[in-house]
Amino acid sequence: MGQSQTEQALSRLREMVFSGELAAGSNHFEADLADRLGMSRTPVREAALTMKAQGLVDVQPRRGVRVCPISAEDMADIYDVLCELESLAAARAAERGYTANDLQIAQNCIDAMDAALTDNDRTAWAEADDRFHAELVRLGGNARVIEIVARYTDQVRRARMMTLPLRPLPVKSNEDHRAVLDAIQIGDAARARDLHRAHRNAARSLLTGLIRDLGLHRL
Protein backbone atom coordinates (compact mmCIF):
# COMPACT_ATOMS: atom_id res chain seq x y z
CA MET A 1 0.00 0.00 0.00
CA GLY A 2 1.06 3.51 -0.72
CA GLN A 3 1.26 6.37 1.68
CA SER A 4 -1.59 7.89 3.62
CA GLN A 5 -3.60 10.85 2.39
CA THR A 6 -1.91 13.02 5.00
CA GLU A 7 1.52 12.04 3.72
CA GLN A 8 0.45 12.69 0.15
CA ALA A 9 -0.96 16.07 1.13
CA LEU A 10 2.28 16.91 2.89
CA SER A 11 4.56 16.05 -0.01
CA ARG A 12 2.31 17.65 -2.61
CA LEU A 13 1.84 20.84 -0.61
CA ARG A 14 5.57 21.04 0.02
CA GLU A 15 6.18 20.70 -3.69
CA MET A 16 3.63 23.40 -4.41
CA VAL A 17 5.37 25.73 -1.98
CA PHE A 18 8.85 25.01 -3.31
CA SER A 19 7.83 25.45 -6.93
CA GLY A 20 6.00 28.68 -6.25
CA GLU A 21 2.68 27.22 -7.42
CA LEU A 22 1.55 28.53 -4.03
CA ALA A 23 3.20 31.95 -4.11
CA ALA A 24 5.05 33.45 -1.16
CA GLY A 25 2.65 35.37 1.03
CA SER A 26 -0.46 33.94 -0.60
CA ASN A 27 -3.37 32.55 1.41
CA HIS A 28 -5.27 29.36 0.70
CA PHE A 29 -8.36 27.94 2.35
CA GLU A 30 -8.28 24.40 3.60
CA ALA A 31 -11.37 23.50 1.58
CA ASP A 32 -9.81 24.82 -1.66
CA LEU A 33 -6.60 22.91 -1.10
CA ALA A 34 -8.60 19.80 -0.26
CA ASP A 35 -10.47 20.14 -3.55
CA ARG A 36 -7.27 20.62 -5.52
CA LEU A 37 -5.75 17.55 -3.92
CA GLY A 38 -8.90 15.48 -4.25
CA MET A 39 -9.31 14.67 -0.59
CA SER A 40 -11.20 15.91 2.46
CA ARG A 41 -10.10 18.73 4.72
CA THR A 42 -8.78 16.46 7.45
CA PRO A 43 -5.52 15.29 5.84
CA VAL A 44 -4.94 18.76 4.39
CA ARG A 45 -5.32 20.24 7.84
CA GLU A 46 -2.88 17.76 9.31
CA ALA A 47 -0.34 18.41 6.58
CA ALA A 48 -0.72 22.16 7.04
CA LEU A 49 -0.13 21.76 10.76
CA THR A 50 3.07 19.86 10.12
CA MET A 51 4.25 22.46 7.63
CA LYS A 52 3.50 25.13 10.19
CA ALA A 53 5.76 23.36 12.66
CA GLN A 54 8.39 23.25 9.92
CA GLY A 55 8.13 26.99 9.43
CA LEU A 56 6.92 26.76 5.84
CA VAL A 57 3.43 28.19 6.34
CA ASP A 58 1.33 30.07 8.83
CA VAL A 59 -2.17 28.96 9.67
CA GLN A 60 -4.60 31.65 10.73
CA PRO A 61 -8.32 31.33 11.34
CA ARG A 62 -10.39 32.54 8.40
CA ARG A 63 -7.29 33.52 6.46
CA GLY A 64 -6.31 30.02 5.54
CA VAL A 65 -2.83 28.65 5.05
CA ARG A 66 -0.29 31.36 4.28
CA VAL A 67 3.00 30.59 2.57
CA CYS A 68 5.79 32.17 4.65
CA PRO A 69 7.77 34.70 2.61
CA ILE A 70 11.52 35.04 3.14
CA SER A 71 13.01 38.47 3.77
CA ALA A 72 16.68 39.41 3.56
CA GLU A 73 16.80 39.24 7.35
CA ASP A 74 15.30 35.76 7.36
CA MET A 75 17.88 34.72 4.81
CA ALA A 76 20.71 36.12 6.93
CA ASP A 77 19.41 34.39 10.06
CA ILE A 78 19.05 31.05 8.32
CA TYR A 79 22.47 31.20 6.71
CA ASP A 80 23.97 31.98 10.10
CA VAL A 81 22.46 28.76 11.39
CA LEU A 82 23.50 26.73 8.36
CA CYS A 83 26.99 28.17 8.56
CA GLU A 84 27.50 27.13 12.17
CA LEU A 85 25.93 23.69 11.94
CA GLU A 86 27.41 22.66 8.62
CA SER A 87 30.88 23.68 9.67
CA LEU A 88 30.38 21.71 12.88
CA ALA A 89 29.42 18.76 10.70
CA ALA A 90 32.53 19.25 8.59
CA ALA A 91 34.71 19.22 11.68
CA ARG A 92 33.02 16.11 13.06
CA ALA A 93 33.31 14.38 9.71
CA ALA A 94 37.04 15.09 9.69
CA GLU A 95 37.37 13.58 13.17
CA ARG A 96 35.72 10.38 12.09
CA GLY A 97 38.59 9.22 9.89
CA TYR A 98 36.60 8.45 6.77
CA THR A 99 38.30 6.61 3.92
CA ALA A 100 38.29 7.92 0.37
CA ASN A 101 35.61 5.36 -0.32
CA ASP A 102 33.36 6.76 2.41
CA LEU A 103 33.66 10.16 0.78
CA GLN A 104 32.81 8.92 -2.68
CA ILE A 105 29.27 10.29 -2.72
CA ALA A 106 30.48 13.77 -1.77
CA GLN A 107 33.17 13.47 -4.42
CA ASN A 108 30.56 12.57 -7.02
CA CYS A 109 28.55 15.65 -6.10
CA ILE A 110 31.58 17.84 -6.64
CA ASP A 111 32.23 16.21 -10.00
CA ALA A 112 28.60 16.77 -10.95
CA MET A 113 28.94 20.43 -10.04
CA ASP A 114 32.04 20.72 -12.20
CA ALA A 115 30.24 19.12 -15.11
CA ALA A 116 27.25 21.42 -14.61
CA LEU A 117 29.58 24.43 -14.64
CA THR A 118 31.16 23.49 -17.96
CA ASP A 119 27.65 22.89 -19.33
CA ASN A 120 26.58 26.23 -17.88
CA ASP A 121 23.61 24.41 -16.36
CA ARG A 122 22.74 26.27 -13.18
CA THR A 123 19.82 24.07 -12.24
CA ALA A 124 21.95 20.93 -12.33
CA TRP A 125 24.64 22.76 -10.35
CA ALA A 126 22.16 23.83 -7.66
CA GLU A 127 20.85 20.31 -7.36
CA ALA A 128 24.33 18.83 -6.97
CA ASP A 129 25.24 21.59 -4.53
CA ASP A 130 22.22 20.67 -2.45
CA ARG A 131 23.21 17.02 -2.45
CA PHE A 132 26.79 17.87 -1.49
CA HIS A 133 25.74 19.89 1.52
CA ALA A 134 23.27 17.22 2.62
CA GLU A 135 25.95 14.54 2.27
CA LEU A 136 28.49 16.61 4.17
CA VAL A 137 26.05 17.01 7.02
CA ARG A 138 25.26 13.29 6.93
CA LEU A 139 28.98 12.53 7.23
CA GLY A 140 29.05 14.67 10.36
CA GLY A 141 26.93 11.99 12.00
CA ASN A 142 24.73 14.22 14.18
CA ALA A 143 21.05 13.37 13.64
CA ARG A 144 19.82 16.70 15.00
CA VAL A 145 22.12 18.68 12.75
CA ILE A 146 20.84 16.68 9.79
CA GLU A 147 17.26 17.54 10.76
CA ILE A 148 17.85 21.22 11.29
CA VAL A 149 19.87 21.73 8.13
CA ALA A 150 17.20 19.94 6.10
CA ARG A 151 14.44 22.07 7.62
CA TYR A 152 16.11 25.42 7.09
CA THR A 153 17.34 24.48 3.66
CA ASP A 154 13.68 23.89 2.83
CA GLN A 155 12.74 27.32 4.15
CA VAL A 156 15.10 29.08 1.75
CA ARG A 157 14.69 26.64 -1.14
CA ARG A 158 12.21 28.73 -3.13
CA ALA A 159 14.12 31.98 -2.54
CA ARG A 160 17.39 30.34 -3.56
CA MET A 161 15.92 28.98 -6.76
CA MET A 162 14.60 32.42 -7.69
CA THR A 163 17.96 34.10 -7.24
CA LEU A 164 19.84 31.34 -9.02
CA PRO A 165 19.90 32.99 -12.45
CA LEU A 166 20.94 36.31 -10.88
CA ARG A 167 24.12 35.00 -9.33
CA PRO A 168 27.60 34.90 -10.84
CA LEU A 169 28.74 31.46 -11.95
CA PRO A 170 29.81 29.69 -8.77
CA VAL A 171 33.33 28.80 -9.80
CA LYS A 172 34.82 29.68 -6.43
CA SER A 173 32.19 27.53 -4.75
CA ASN A 174 33.50 24.38 -6.37
CA GLU A 175 37.05 25.12 -5.23
CA ASP A 176 35.72 25.60 -1.72
CA HIS A 177 33.97 22.27 -1.76
CA ARG A 178 37.10 20.47 -2.87
CA ALA A 179 39.17 22.10 -0.15
CA VAL A 180 36.66 21.17 2.54
CA LEU A 181 36.54 17.58 1.37
CA ASP A 182 40.33 17.41 1.31
CA ALA A 183 40.52 18.67 4.87
CA ILE A 184 38.00 16.02 5.93
CA GLN A 185 39.95 13.32 4.18
CA ILE A 186 43.24 14.19 5.89
CA GLY A 187 41.40 14.49 9.19
CA ASP A 188 42.06 18.19 9.79
CA ALA A 189 38.93 19.13 11.71
CA ALA A 190 39.82 22.74 12.44
CA ARG A 191 40.66 23.38 8.80
CA ALA A 192 37.49 21.68 7.56
CA ARG A 193 35.43 23.79 9.94
CA ASP A 194 37.09 27.09 9.04
CA LEU A 195 36.99 26.46 5.31
CA HIS A 196 33.36 25.54 5.37
CA ARG A 197 32.45 28.45 7.58
CA ALA A 198 34.13 30.83 5.14
CA HIS A 199 32.31 29.15 2.27
CA ARG A 200 28.92 29.56 3.89
CA ASN A 201 29.63 33.11 4.98
CA ALA A 202 30.37 34.00 1.38
CA ALA A 203 27.07 32.45 0.27
CA ARG A 204 25.29 34.35 3.01
CA SER A 205 26.70 37.72 1.94
CA LEU A 206 26.01 37.01 -1.70
CA LEU A 207 22.38 36.03 -1.22
CA THR A 208 21.38 38.62 1.34
CA GLY A 209 23.11 41.30 -0.70
CA LEU A 210 21.31 40.19 -3.81
CA ILE A 211 17.93 40.26 -2.13
CA ARG A 212 18.60 43.63 -0.59
CA ASP A 213 20.03 45.23 -3.72
CA LEU A 214 17.27 44.07 -5.99
CA GLY A 215 14.60 45.04 -3.51
CA LEU A 216 13.30 41.49 -3.43
CA HIS A 217 11.93 41.99 0.00
CA ARG A 218 9.51 39.10 0.11
CA LEU A 219 10.53 35.99 -1.72
Add this chain to the structure above:
Amino acid sequence: MGQSQTEQALSRLREMVFSGELAAGSNHFEADLADRLGMSRTPVREAALTMKAQGLVDVQPRRGVRVCPISAEDMADIYDVLCELESLAAARAAERGYTANDLQIAQNCIDAMDAALTDNDRTAWAEADDRFHAELVRLGGNARVIEIVARYTDQVRRARMMTLPLRPLPVKSNEDHRAVLDAIQIGDAARARDLHRAHRNAARSLLTGLIRDLGLHRL
Protein backbone atom coordinates in the same frame (compact mmCIF):
# COMPACT_ATOMS: atom_id res chain seq x y z
CA MET B 1 -11.56 34.20 24.81
CA GLY B 2 -9.52 31.20 25.83
CA GLN B 3 -7.37 29.03 23.66
CA SER B 4 -8.57 26.29 21.37
CA GLN B 5 -8.84 22.66 22.40
CA THR B 6 -5.86 21.87 20.19
CA GLU B 7 -3.75 24.49 21.96
CA GLN B 8 -4.85 23.19 25.34
CA ALA B 9 -4.04 19.63 24.31
CA LEU B 10 -0.62 20.77 23.14
CA SER B 11 0.33 22.57 26.32
CA ARG B 12 -1.07 19.89 28.60
CA LEU B 13 0.57 17.05 26.70
CA ARG B 14 3.87 18.92 26.69
CA GLU B 15 3.61 19.37 30.42
CA MET B 16 2.83 15.67 30.85
CA VAL B 17 5.92 14.77 28.83
CA PHE B 18 8.21 17.19 30.67
CA SER B 19 7.02 16.11 34.11
CA GLY B 20 7.35 12.44 33.29
CA GLU B 21 3.64 11.81 33.84
CA LEU B 22 3.94 10.27 30.39
CA ALA B 23 7.11 8.26 30.88
CA ALA B 24 9.93 8.14 28.35
CA GLY B 25 9.34 5.35 25.89
CA SER B 26 5.73 4.79 26.92
CA ASN B 27 2.91 4.49 24.40
CA HIS B 28 -0.50 6.10 24.64
CA PHE B 29 -3.53 5.70 22.44
CA GLU B 30 -5.20 8.78 21.07
CA ALA B 31 -8.55 7.79 22.53
CA ASP B 32 -7.06 7.35 26.02
CA LEU B 33 -5.36 10.72 25.90
CA ALA B 34 -8.56 12.29 24.61
CA ASP B 35 -10.45 10.83 27.58
CA ARG B 36 -7.85 12.07 30.04
CA LEU B 37 -8.00 15.55 28.57
CA GLY B 38 -11.76 15.56 28.31
CA MET B 39 -11.96 16.20 24.58
CA SER B 40 -12.36 14.28 21.34
CA ARG B 41 -9.58 12.61 19.39
CA THR B 42 -9.28 15.39 16.83
CA PRO B 43 -7.48 18.05 18.90
CA VAL B 44 -5.35 15.38 20.58
CA ARG B 45 -4.31 14.09 17.19
CA GLU B 46 -3.41 17.58 16.02
CA ALA B 47 -1.40 18.27 19.15
CA ALA B 48 0.39 14.92 18.81
CA LEU B 49 1.27 15.76 15.22
CA THR B 50 2.77 19.07 16.28
CA MET B 51 4.75 17.40 19.04
CA LYS B 52 5.99 14.87 16.54
CA ALA B 53 7.30 17.70 14.38
CA GLN B 54 8.99 19.07 17.50
CA GLY B 55 10.71 15.75 18.12
CA LEU B 56 8.99 15.12 21.45
CA VAL B 57 6.97 12.06 20.45
CA ASP B 58 6.63 9.48 17.74
CA VAL B 59 3.27 8.58 16.28
CA GLN B 60 2.90 5.08 14.95
CA PRO B 61 -0.26 3.33 13.73
CA ARG B 62 -1.71 1.03 16.36
CA ARG B 63 1.05 1.83 18.80
CA GLY B 64 -0.20 5.23 19.73
CA VAL B 65 1.82 8.23 20.71
CA ARG B 66 5.25 7.28 22.02
CA VAL B 67 7.29 9.62 24.20
CA CYS B 68 10.77 9.89 22.69
CA PRO B 69 13.44 8.72 25.12
CA ILE B 70 16.81 10.45 25.21
CA SER B 71 19.99 8.38 24.98
CA ALA B 72 23.52 9.51 25.81
CA GLU B 73 24.09 9.90 22.07
CA ASP B 74 21.00 12.05 21.69
CA MET B 75 22.19 14.18 24.56
CA ALA B 76 25.62 14.58 22.96
CA ASP B 77 24.09 15.50 19.60
CA ILE B 78 21.75 18.05 21.11
CA TYR B 79 24.43 19.67 23.24
CA ASP B 80 26.61 19.95 20.15
CA VAL B 81 23.84 21.93 18.51
CA LEU B 82 23.17 24.07 21.57
CA CYS B 83 26.88 24.69 21.97
CA GLU B 84 27.28 26.02 18.43
CA LEU B 85 24.13 28.09 18.28
CA GLU B 86 24.31 29.58 21.74
CA SER B 87 27.91 30.61 21.26
CA LEU B 88 26.94 32.16 17.93
CA ALA B 89 24.24 34.05 19.80
CA ALA B 90 26.77 35.18 22.41
CA ALA B 91 29.05 36.50 19.67
CA ARG B 92 26.22 38.31 17.92
CA ALA B 93 25.03 39.77 21.21
CA ALA B 94 28.51 41.14 21.82
CA GLU B 95 28.52 42.75 18.37
CA ARG B 96 25.27 44.55 19.06
CA GLY B 97 26.72 46.94 21.61
CA TYR B 98 24.19 46.42 24.36
CA THR B 99 24.21 48.72 27.34
CA ALA B 100 24.35 47.45 30.91
CA ASN B 101 20.66 48.19 31.06
CA ASP B 102 19.93 45.94 28.08
CA LEU B 103 21.71 43.14 29.89
CA GLN B 104 19.82 43.59 33.12
CA ILE B 105 17.57 40.56 32.68
CA ALA B 106 20.56 38.29 32.08
CA GLN B 107 22.24 39.84 35.08
CA ASN B 108 19.19 39.11 37.21
CA CYS B 109 19.28 35.47 36.14
CA ILE B 110 22.89 35.18 37.25
CA ASP B 111 22.05 36.76 40.58
CA ALA B 112 19.17 34.33 40.99
CA MET B 113 21.53 31.43 40.30
CA ASP B 114 23.95 32.73 42.91
CA ALA B 115 21.14 33.00 45.44
CA ALA B 116 19.95 29.50 44.59
CA LEU B 117 23.47 28.18 45.11
CA THR B 118 23.79 29.67 48.59
CA ASP B 119 20.34 28.26 49.38
CA ASN B 120 21.43 24.93 47.92
CA ASP B 121 18.22 24.96 45.86
CA ARG B 122 18.97 23.08 42.70
CA THR B 123 15.52 23.44 41.21
CA ALA B 124 15.62 27.21 41.50
CA TRP B 125 19.13 27.17 40.05
CA ALA B 126 18.04 25.10 37.05
CA GLU B 127 15.12 27.38 36.39
CA ALA B 128 17.31 30.51 36.49
CA ASP B 129 19.91 28.76 34.32
CA ASP B 130 17.22 28.04 31.77
CA ARG B 131 16.12 31.66 31.77
CA PHE B 132 19.70 32.86 31.41
CA HIS B 133 20.34 30.73 28.36
CA ALA B 134 17.05 31.75 26.78
CA GLU B 135 17.81 35.42 27.42
CA LEU B 136 21.32 35.07 26.02
CA VAL B 137 19.91 33.59 22.85
CA ARG B 138 17.29 36.32 22.66
CA LEU B 139 20.03 38.93 22.90
CA GLY B 140 21.71 37.30 19.91
CA GLY B 141 18.77 38.51 17.84
CA ASN B 142 18.43 35.57 15.45
CA ALA B 143 14.83 34.33 15.37
CA ARG B 144 15.79 30.91 14.00
CA VAL B 145 18.41 30.35 16.66
CA ILE B 146 15.83 31.24 19.29
CA GLU B 147 13.44 28.66 17.82
CA ILE B 148 15.97 25.88 17.56
CA VAL B 149 17.44 26.37 21.00
CA ALA B 150 13.95 26.36 22.52
CA ARG B 151 13.01 23.18 20.69
CA TYR B 152 16.10 21.20 21.62
CA THR B 153 16.08 22.50 25.16
CA ASP B 154 12.60 21.01 25.36
CA GLN B 155 13.86 17.68 24.07
CA VAL B 156 16.39 17.34 26.89
CA ARG B 157 14.30 19.03 29.57
CA ARG B 158 13.04 15.85 31.23
CA ALA B 159 16.45 14.15 31.10
CA ARG B 160 18.14 17.23 32.52
CA MET B 161 15.70 17.43 35.40
CA MET B 162 16.30 13.79 36.26
CA THR B 163 20.06 14.18 36.41
CA LEU B 164 19.88 17.44 38.33
CA PRO B 165 20.29 15.90 41.83
CA LEU B 166 23.14 13.72 40.58
CA ARG B 167 25.35 16.60 39.48
CA PRO B 168 27.97 18.44 41.51
CA LEU B 169 26.91 21.90 42.62
CA PRO B 170 27.36 24.13 39.58
CA VAL B 171 29.68 26.69 41.11
CA LYS B 172 31.89 26.89 38.06
CA SER B 173 28.84 27.39 35.89
CA ASN B 174 28.02 30.70 37.55
CA GLU B 175 31.54 31.98 37.02
CA ASP B 176 31.22 31.02 33.35
CA HIS B 177 27.99 32.92 32.97
CA ARG B 178 29.47 36.04 34.47
CA ALA B 179 32.49 35.88 32.18
CA VAL B 180 30.31 35.48 29.09
CA LEU B 181 28.13 38.40 30.07
CA ASP B 182 31.20 40.54 30.73
CA ALA B 183 32.56 39.73 27.28
CA ILE B 184 29.23 40.69 25.73
CA GLN B 185 29.16 43.94 27.64
CA ILE B 186 32.63 45.00 26.50
CA GLY B 187 31.78 43.93 22.97
CA ASP B 188 34.39 41.16 22.64
CA ALA B 189 32.53 38.80 20.31
CA ALA B 190 35.30 36.24 19.88
CA ARG B 191 35.78 35.98 23.62
CA ALA B 192 32.04 35.68 24.29
CA ARG B 193 31.82 32.94 21.72
CA ASP B 194 34.80 30.98 23.01
CA LEU B 195 33.81 31.28 26.64
CA HIS B 196 30.30 30.14 25.99
CA ARG B 197 31.43 27.29 23.81
CA ALA B 198 33.71 26.04 26.56
CA HIS B 199 30.87 26.40 29.05
CA ARG B 200 28.50 24.33 26.95
CA ASN B 201 31.12 21.74 26.13
CA ALA B 202 31.68 21.22 29.84
CA ALA B 203 27.93 20.73 30.36
CA ARG B 204 27.88 18.31 27.47
CA SER B 205 30.68 16.16 28.90
CA LEU B 206 29.16 16.22 32.34
CA LEU B 207 25.70 15.16 31.26
CA THR B 208 26.62 12.55 28.70
CA GLY B 209 29.20 11.10 31.09
CA LEU B 210 26.61 10.95 33.84
CA ILE B 211 24.09 9.19 31.64
CA ARG B 212 26.67 6.74 30.38
CA ASP B 213 28.24 5.99 33.76
CA LEU B 214 24.97 5.41 35.51
CA GLY B 215 23.66 3.32 32.68
CA LEU B 216 20.69 5.61 32.24
CA HIS B 217 20.33 4.63 28.66
CA ARG B 218 16.81 5.81 28.04
CA LEU B 219 15.73 8.89 29.86
Add this chain to the structure above:
DNA sequence: ACCCTTAATAACGTATACGTTAATGTATGC
Protein backbone atom coordinates in the same frame (compact mmCIF):
# COMPACT_ATOMS: atom_id res chain seq x y z
C1' DA C 1 -22.10 61.05 2.79
C1' DC C 2 -20.62 58.52 6.82
C1' DC C 3 -20.94 55.55 10.71
C1' DC C 4 -22.96 52.16 13.44
C1' DT C 5 -25.73 48.23 13.98
C1' DT C 6 -27.13 43.95 12.37
C1' DA C 7 -27.79 40.11 9.39
C1' DA C 8 -25.69 36.86 6.14
C1' DT C 9 -21.99 34.22 4.94
C1' DA C 10 -18.16 31.35 5.01
C1' DA C 11 -14.28 29.23 7.03
C1' DC C 12 -12.89 27.09 10.89
C1' DG C 13 -12.70 24.01 15.16
C1' DT C 14 -14.17 19.88 16.86
C1' DA C 15 -17.07 15.88 17.47
C1' DT C 16 -18.48 11.80 15.45
C1' DA C 17 -19.13 8.02 12.29
C1' DC C 18 -17.34 4.50 9.68
C1' DG C 19 -14.42 1.74 6.70
C1' DT C 20 -9.64 -0.08 6.84
C1' DT C 21 -6.02 -2.57 8.62
C1' DA C 22 -2.77 -4.61 11.57
C1' DA C 23 -2.37 -7.34 15.64
C1' DT C 24 -4.05 -11.04 18.51
C1' DG C 25 -6.06 -15.21 19.50
C1' DT C 26 -8.29 -19.51 17.88
C1' DA C 27 -9.06 -23.39 15.36
C1' DT C 28 -7.72 -26.65 12.10
C1' DG C 29 -4.70 -29.53 9.44
C1' DC C 30 -0.52 -31.89 9.25
Add this chain to the structure above:
DNA sequence: GCATACATTAACGTATACGTTATTAAGGGT
Protein backbone atom coordinates in the same frame (compact mmCIF):
# COMPACT_ATOMS: atom_id res chain seq x y z
C1' DG D 1 3.11 -30.15 18.91
C1' DC D 2 3.65 -26.79 15.49
C1' DA D 3 2.44 -23.96 11.78
C1' DT D 4 -0.87 -21.80 9.02
C1' DA D 5 -5.26 -19.91 7.97
C1' DC D 6 -9.06 -17.49 9.64
C1' DA D 7 -11.91 -14.72 12.63
C1' DT D 8 -12.03 -11.05 15.93
C1' DT D 9 -10.92 -6.87 17.60
C1' DA D 10 -9.24 -2.41 18.35
C1' DA D 11 -6.94 1.62 16.89
C1' DC D 12 -6.38 4.40 13.27
C1' DG D 13 -7.25 7.30 8.95
C1' DT D 14 -10.42 10.01 6.83
C1' DA D 15 -14.86 11.86 5.60
C1' DT D 16 -18.53 14.42 7.18
C1' DA D 17 -21.61 17.09 9.98
C1' DC D 18 -22.45 20.88 12.69
C1' DG D 19 -22.03 24.68 15.92
C1' DT D 20 -19.04 28.82 16.43
C1' DT D 21 -17.18 32.98 15.04
C1' DA D 22 -14.98 36.47 12.31
C1' DT D 23 -15.70 38.91 8.28
C1' DT D 24 -18.44 41.18 4.91
C1' DA D 25 -22.26 43.46 3.29
C1' DA D 26 -26.46 45.77 3.88
C1' DG D 27 -29.49 48.90 5.94
C1' DG D 28 -30.90 52.50 8.81
C1' DG D 29 -30.00 56.44 11.47
C1' DT D 30 -27.54 60.87 12.04
